[in-house]
Amino acid sequence: MRRVVITGAGTINPLGATVAGTWDAMRAGRVAIGPLDIPDVHRLAHPIGAAVAGFDPSAHFDPQRLGLLDRFSQFALVAGREATGQAGLGRDPALSPRAGVILGNSGGGMTTQDDGFRAVYEGGRNRVHPFTVPRLMGNAPSAHLTMEFGFTGPSFTVSSACASSNHAIGQAAAMIRAGQADVMLTGGTEAMLTFGGLKAWEGLRVMSPTGCRPFCATRDGMVQGEGAAVFVLEAEEHARARGAQVLANLAGSAMTSDARDIVMPDRDGAAAAMTGALRDAGLAPGDIGYINAHGTGTAANDRTECAAIRQAFGAAADGVAVSSTKSLHGHLIGGAGAVELLACLLALREGVIAPTAGLREADPACDLDIVSGAARPARVAAALSNAFAFGGMNAVLALTTP
Amino acid sequence: MTDRTDDIERTVIAILARQAVRDAADLVPEDQLEALGIDSMGLVETIFAVEETFDVSVPFNANAPEAGGMDLTTVGSVVEAVRGLVSSKAA
Incomplete structure (x- = not known):
């Protein structure tokens, strides 16, 4: 089976407009959560x-093209350009049919x-913008990436709520392993900080009025974020042959389904996904130096996730550093796993574990080595990134140093 | 107690009965919501129905159910909580 490596990374998210900027913010433990400035904000709880x-779309796209790009496609394109730039991929007729795009959203x-x-309900108008459908369709960001880079291989968008990005990345890696493609652009994008998007989450009564403080005894819920991260996955032999720099190995992944509840997480399903990713990567629990937790800051997730880590890691659970960067960049929903993979790359490549912000009081139900307050220097050779979605759909990725 | 208060009690019990898929006549104030099969998601739906029916806001966060300062564990305590919200709205 072919090995899969990461040769490029790009992002735009609340912490930064580049990977370097995001890493700086993660190192500093900077929290990007604050008051929102959107229409009707006063009607939000x-x-x-x-x-x-400060994102200025016109700095990235000409006006004609912008008419076709919803914010979530704009984010994906900005991130994709940085990723392909780092990987040194240009338009290449030989590569085109062997390259595709799978994003999560x-x-x-x-x-x-x-x-x-x-426009139609509140404004009483009888027409909408002619490009409403091509802008809002879920596969639009993936499609725009294929057009931007001339990739004519397999492309689509994956939707599994908060695990969308990890499912996308895992699926992209599987296609490379299976020989269906040599290069895949993958990751995720989300732009849900709209009045309707925020109201929908408000209805569920799980949102925090104060901030995202995962694993804290006094946490009170999740906070939404937005943005994208895109990675270049490549067959190792393909990357070596063209002399590309390998950032990390996408060593393994696993997907499981709880088959129990549409919103409540399940320890067994989450643990099985972690165990599966370890097995797929040929790693033992003791090899993992860092887990980027799903860590939403809800009572239900954090307790279940910590119990799942104990179940999957056994005695090794006490030796692994855990943090949730959602406390910094918020919950990017379908884009979450992609931006959180950047925290794993930071640990593997720079030896820095990004902190969990806002942890004021330890929760006995979350008694793991939670990195909180400030970033921690550490030598990490292997890391896991967890994503556990509504619907009971779990996807875990395992990265190792090249 | 006025007729208005009885209305509140009747309406809240009707909401809870619908959520529990039971006959309203079978519900008594001592019934625990959990025992009626109203779980955390059922409670969120119940609160939504209460808010829409009485035009009030229930300060409830599923991550910290106690933080709102209201006891929403039994049929009787929910009725009392709604009474309090309706009367403070009228005041």
């Missing part, structure tokens, strides 16, 4: 979130949907 501040083009609904 908890008007906070982690927005990509949950909400589709929410800005476009919100604007369209406002």
